Amino acid sequence: MKVNIKYxxxxxxxxxxxxxxxxxxxxxxxxxxxxxxxxxAVWKHAGDAKLSISKSGNGYQSTLVGKTRSWxxxxxxxxxxxxxxxxxNFAPLRYEKHTHENGYxxxxxxxxxxxxxxxxxxxxxxxxxxxxxxxxxxxKCQAYDMVSVFYMxxxxxxxxxxxxxxxxxxxxxxxxxxxxxxxxxxVENVKMRNGTKRQAYHITFKFTQEGGKxxxxxxxxxxxxxxxxxxxxxxxKLPVGEVKCYYAG
Numbered sequence: 001m002k003v004n005i006k007y008x009x010x011x012x013x014x015x016x017x018x019x020x021x022x023x024x025x026x027x028x029x030x031x032x033x034x035x036x037x038x039x040x041a042v043w044k045h046a047g048d049a050k051l052s053i054s055k056s057g058n059g060y061q062s063t064l065v066g067k068t069r070s071w072x073x074x075x076x077x078x079x080x081x082x083x084x085x086x087x088x089n090f091a092p093l094r095y096e097k098h099t100h101e102n103g104y105x106x107x108x109x110x111x112x113x114x115x116x117x118x119x120x121x122x123x124x125x126x127x128x129x130x131x132x133x134x135x136x137x138x139x140k141c142q143a144y145d146m147v148s149v150f151y152m153x154x155x156x157x158x159x160x161x162x163x164x165x166x167x168x169x170x171x172x173x174x175x176x177x178x179x180x181x182x183x184x185x186x187v188e189n190v191k192m193r194n195g196t197k198r199q200a201y202h203i204t205f206k207f208t209q210e211g212g213k214x215x216x217x218x219x220x221x222x223x224x225x226x227x228x229x230x231x232x233x234x235x236x237k238l239p240v241g242e243v244k245c246y247y248a249g
Contacts, residue, residue, distance in 0.1 A: 084147035095145035119143035154229040190222035
Protein backbone atom coordinates (compact mmCIF):
# COMPACT_ATOMS: atom_id res chain seq x y z
CA MET A 1 0.00 0.00 0.00
CA LYS A 2 2.92 2.33 0.64
CA VAL A 3 3.92 2.14 -3.02
CA ASN A 4 0.35 2.52 -4.23
CA ILE A 5 -0.44 5.72 -2.32
CA LYS A 6 2.89 7.42 -2.83
CA TYR A 7 2.77 6.71 -6.57
CA UNK A 8 -0.76 8.11 -6.70
CA UNK A 9 0.20 11.32 -4.94
CA UNK A 10 3.10 11.68 -7.34
CA UNK A 11 0.69 11.26 -10.22
CA UNK A 12 -1.52 14.09 -8.96
CA UNK A 13 1.51 16.29 -8.50
CA UNK A 14 3.01 15.60 -11.86
CA UNK A 15 -0.02 16.12 -13.90
CA UNK A 16 1.98 19.22 -14.35
CA UNK A 17 4.41 21.00 -16.54
CA UNK A 18 4.82 24.21 -18.41
CA UNK A 19 6.45 26.23 -21.06
CA UNK A 20 3.72 28.75 -21.84
CA UNK A 21 4.19 32.40 -22.65
CA UNK A 22 1.20 33.85 -20.78
CA UNK A 23 0.21 32.71 -17.30
CA UNK A 24 -3.49 32.48 -16.51
CA UNK A 25 -4.83 33.93 -13.27
CA UNK A 26 -6.62 32.36 -10.31
CA UNK A 27 -8.63 33.71 -7.41
CA UNK A 28 -9.51 30.60 -5.41
CA UNK A 29 -9.68 27.03 -6.70
CA UNK A 30 -9.82 23.58 -5.14
CA UNK A 31 -9.43 20.30 -7.04
CA UNK A 32 -10.29 16.98 -5.37
CA UNK A 33 -9.05 13.55 -6.48
CA UNK A 34 -9.93 9.97 -5.59
CA UNK A 35 -6.99 7.53 -5.62
CA UNK A 36 -7.97 4.02 -6.73
CA UNK A 37 -5.92 0.82 -6.81
CA UNK A 38 -6.84 -1.39 -9.80
CA UNK A 39 -5.76 -5.00 -10.28
CA UNK A 40 -7.89 -7.27 -12.48
CA ALA A 41 -11.40 -7.22 -11.03
CA VAL A 42 -10.24 -5.36 -7.92
CA TRP A 43 -11.06 -1.65 -7.70
CA LYS A 44 -10.28 -0.19 -4.26
CA HIS A 45 -10.60 3.45 -3.23
CA ALA A 46 -7.33 3.78 -1.31
CA GLY A 47 -6.83 7.50 -0.77
CA ASP A 48 -7.76 11.09 -1.51
CA ALA A 49 -5.89 14.24 -2.52
CA LYS A 50 -6.87 17.91 -2.53
CA LEU A 51 -5.04 20.72 -4.32
CA SER A 52 -5.98 24.34 -3.63
CA ILE A 53 -4.68 27.75 -4.70
CA SER A 54 -5.40 31.28 -3.49
CA LYS A 55 -4.04 34.78 -4.04
CA SER A 56 -1.20 35.80 -1.74
CA GLY A 57 0.01 39.37 -2.21
CA ASN A 58 1.16 39.69 -5.83
CA GLY A 59 1.44 35.93 -6.22
CA TYR A 60 -0.14 32.69 -5.05
CA GLN A 61 -0.12 30.14 -2.26
CA SER A 62 -0.94 26.54 -3.14
CA THR A 63 -1.32 23.46 -0.93
CA LEU A 64 -1.58 19.78 -1.80
CA VAL A 65 -2.82 17.36 0.87
CA GLY A 66 -2.86 13.60 0.39
CA LYS A 67 -4.09 10.91 2.74
CA THR A 68 -5.07 7.26 2.84
CA ARG A 69 -8.62 6.17 3.62
CA SER A 70 -9.49 4.47 6.91
CA TRP A 71 -9.11 0.88 5.65
CA UNK A 72 -5.71 1.70 4.13
CA UNK A 73 -4.61 3.44 7.34
CA UNK A 74 -4.57 0.03 8.99
CA UNK A 75 -1.97 -1.13 6.47
CA UNK A 76 0.13 1.97 5.83
CA UNK A 77 -1.20 5.40 6.92
CA UNK A 78 -0.18 8.41 4.84
CA UNK A 79 -0.71 12.10 5.63
CA UNK A 80 1.43 14.23 3.31
CA UNK A 81 1.27 18.01 2.81
CA UNK A 82 3.09 20.08 0.16
CA UNK A 83 3.01 23.87 -0.01
CA UNK A 84 4.31 26.30 -2.61
CA UNK A 85 4.56 30.09 -2.49
CA UNK A 86 4.77 31.44 -6.05
CA UNK A 87 5.12 34.62 -8.05
CA UNK A 88 2.27 35.73 -10.30
CA ASN A 89 3.82 33.74 -13.18
CA PHE A 90 3.99 30.61 -10.93
CA ALA A 91 7.76 30.75 -10.53
CA PRO A 92 8.27 29.25 -7.04
CA LEU A 93 9.72 31.23 -4.13
CA ARG A 94 9.37 28.69 -1.31
CA TYR A 95 8.43 25.00 -1.34
CA GLU A 96 7.68 22.97 1.77
CA LYS A 97 6.99 19.26 2.08
CA HIS A 98 5.75 17.49 5.22
CA THR A 99 5.81 13.69 5.10
CA HIS A 100 3.84 11.62 7.62
CA GLU A 101 3.95 7.96 6.63
CA ASN A 102 3.48 5.00 8.99
CA GLY A 103 5.13 6.76 11.93
CA TYR A 104 7.88 8.37 9.83
CA UNK A 105 8.08 12.17 9.70
CA UNK A 106 10.23 14.37 7.46
CA UNK A 107 10.22 18.03 6.45
CA UNK A 108 11.92 19.66 3.46
CA UNK A 109 12.05 23.42 2.84
CA UNK A 110 13.33 24.76 -0.50
CA UNK A 111 13.96 28.49 -1.01
CA UNK A 112 14.35 29.68 -4.62
CA UNK A 113 16.43 32.58 -5.94
CA UNK A 114 16.81 33.90 -9.49
CA UNK A 115 19.61 35.46 -11.52
CA UNK A 116 18.39 36.33 -14.99
CA UNK A 117 17.38 32.99 -16.57
CA UNK A 118 19.14 30.88 -13.93
CA UNK A 119 17.40 29.28 -10.94
CA UNK A 120 19.12 28.39 -7.67
CA UNK A 121 17.68 26.86 -4.51
CA UNK A 122 18.73 25.88 -1.02
CA UNK A 123 16.99 22.84 0.47
CA UNK A 124 16.94 22.26 4.23
CA UNK A 125 16.13 18.62 5.11
CA UNK A 126 14.81 17.92 8.61
CA UNK A 127 14.76 14.35 9.97
CA UNK A 128 13.95 13.29 13.52
CA UNK A 129 17.07 12.63 15.56
CA UNK A 130 19.43 13.71 12.76
CA UNK A 131 21.33 16.92 11.98
CA UNK A 132 19.72 19.25 9.43
CA UNK A 133 21.15 18.66 5.96
CA UNK A 134 21.54 21.38 3.34
CA UNK A 135 21.40 20.67 -0.40
CA UNK A 136 22.14 23.32 -3.05
CA UNK A 137 20.46 23.04 -6.45
CA UNK A 138 20.84 25.02 -9.67
CA UNK A 139 19.57 25.08 -13.25
CA LYS A 140 20.27 27.31 -16.25
CA CYS A 141 16.55 27.78 -16.83
CA GLN A 142 13.32 28.36 -14.93
CA ALA A 143 12.89 25.51 -12.43
CA TYR A 144 9.74 24.55 -10.54
CA ASP A 145 8.75 22.54 -7.50
CA MET A 146 6.30 19.65 -7.41
CA VAL A 147 3.32 21.97 -6.83
CA SER A 148 4.05 25.13 -8.84
CA VAL A 149 4.71 23.10 -11.98
CA PHE A 150 1.07 21.95 -11.88
CA TYR A 151 -0.23 25.41 -12.71
CA MET A 152 2.28 25.96 -15.49
CA UNK A 153 1.08 22.81 -17.24
CA UNK A 154 -2.36 24.26 -17.65
CA UNK A 155 -1.09 27.19 -19.72
CA UNK A 156 0.06 25.01 -22.59
CA UNK A 157 -2.03 25.36 -25.75
CA UNK A 158 -2.24 21.67 -26.57
CA UNK A 159 -4.45 22.29 -29.59
CA UNK A 160 -1.44 23.87 -31.31
CA UNK A 161 0.90 20.95 -30.59
CA UNK A 162 1.65 18.21 -33.09
CA UNK A 163 1.03 14.64 -31.94
CA UNK A 164 4.09 13.21 -30.12
CA UNK A 165 5.54 16.68 -29.58
CA UNK A 166 7.71 16.73 -26.41
CA UNK A 167 8.55 19.53 -23.96
CA UNK A 168 10.96 19.41 -21.03
CA UNK A 169 11.39 21.39 -17.82
CA UNK A 170 13.35 21.12 -14.55
CA UNK A 171 11.94 20.33 -11.11
CA UNK A 172 13.65 20.76 -7.74
CA UNK A 173 11.93 17.98 -5.82
CA UNK A 174 13.82 18.53 -2.58
CA UNK A 175 17.19 16.83 -2.48
CA UNK A 176 17.69 16.54 -6.23
CA UNK A 177 17.14 18.09 -9.64
CA UNK A 178 14.93 16.15 -12.03
CA UNK A 179 13.96 16.61 -15.66
CA UNK A 180 10.29 16.24 -16.52
CA UNK A 181 9.46 15.47 -20.13
CA UNK A 182 5.88 15.69 -21.36
CA UNK A 183 4.73 14.07 -24.57
CA UNK A 184 1.45 15.11 -26.23
CA UNK A 185 -0.49 12.10 -27.57
CA UNK A 186 -3.59 13.78 -29.01
CA VAL A 187 -7.30 14.18 -28.13
CA GLU A 188 -9.22 11.20 -26.70
CA ASN A 189 -12.40 10.45 -24.77
CA VAL A 190 -11.50 9.34 -21.23
CA LYS A 191 -13.79 7.38 -18.91
CA MET A 192 -14.37 8.92 -15.47
CA ARG A 193 -14.94 6.90 -12.30
CA ASN A 194 -18.71 7.49 -12.48
CA GLY A 195 -18.83 5.97 -15.97
CA THR A 196 -19.21 9.20 -17.93
CA LYS A 197 -16.80 10.14 -20.70
CA ARG A 198 -15.08 13.46 -21.27
CA GLN A 199 -12.96 14.79 -24.12
CA ALA A 200 -9.35 15.24 -23.03
CA TYR A 201 -5.79 15.85 -24.13
CA HIS A 202 -3.74 12.69 -23.56
CA ILE A 203 -0.24 13.40 -22.26
CA THR A 204 2.53 11.30 -20.71
CA PHE A 205 5.25 12.20 -18.23
CA LYS A 206 8.79 10.91 -17.80
CA PHE A 207 11.12 11.82 -14.92
CA THR A 208 14.88 11.52 -15.38
CA GLN A 209 17.98 12.48 -13.43
CA GLU A 210 21.07 14.06 -14.90
CA GLY A 211 22.63 11.52 -17.24
CA GLY A 212 19.24 10.30 -18.44
CA LYS A 213 18.50 7.69 -15.74
CA UNK A 214 14.76 7.37 -15.07
CA UNK A 215 13.64 8.55 -11.63
CA UNK A 216 10.27 6.78 -11.70
CA UNK A 217 7.92 4.93 -14.03
CA UNK A 218 6.10 6.92 -16.70
CA UNK A 219 2.67 8.36 -15.95
CA UNK A 220 -0.26 8.94 -18.32
CA UNK A 221 -2.70 11.81 -17.83
CA UNK A 222 -5.86 13.06 -19.54
CA UNK A 223 -6.53 16.79 -19.27
CA UNK A 224 -9.83 18.47 -20.08
CA UNK A 225 -9.98 20.28 -23.42
CA UNK A 226 -12.04 23.16 -22.02
CA UNK A 227 -10.55 26.40 -20.72
CA UNK A 228 -9.96 25.02 -17.21
CA UNK A 229 -7.48 22.38 -18.44
CA UNK A 230 -8.10 20.23 -15.37
CA UNK A 231 -6.32 16.85 -15.15
CA UNK A 232 -9.21 14.37 -15.20
CA UNK A 233 -7.55 10.95 -14.96
CA UNK A 234 -3.97 9.91 -14.16
CA UNK A 235 -2.62 6.38 -14.42
CA UNK A 236 0.62 4.87 -13.16
CA LYS A 237 1.75 1.26 -13.48
CA LEU A 238 2.74 -0.77 -10.42
CA PRO A 239 4.59 -4.09 -10.09
CA VAL A 240 1.11 -5.54 -9.50
CA GLY A 241 -1.81 -3.65 -11.06
CA GLU A 242 -1.98 0.12 -11.46
CA VAL A 243 -3.02 3.21 -9.57
CA LYS A 244 -5.58 5.63 -11.00
CA CYS A 245 -6.42 9.14 -9.85
CA TYR A 246 -9.84 10.47 -10.79
CA TYR A 247 -10.90 14.10 -10.65
CA ALA A 248 -13.84 14.27 -8.21
CA GLY A 249 -14.81 17.94 -8.38
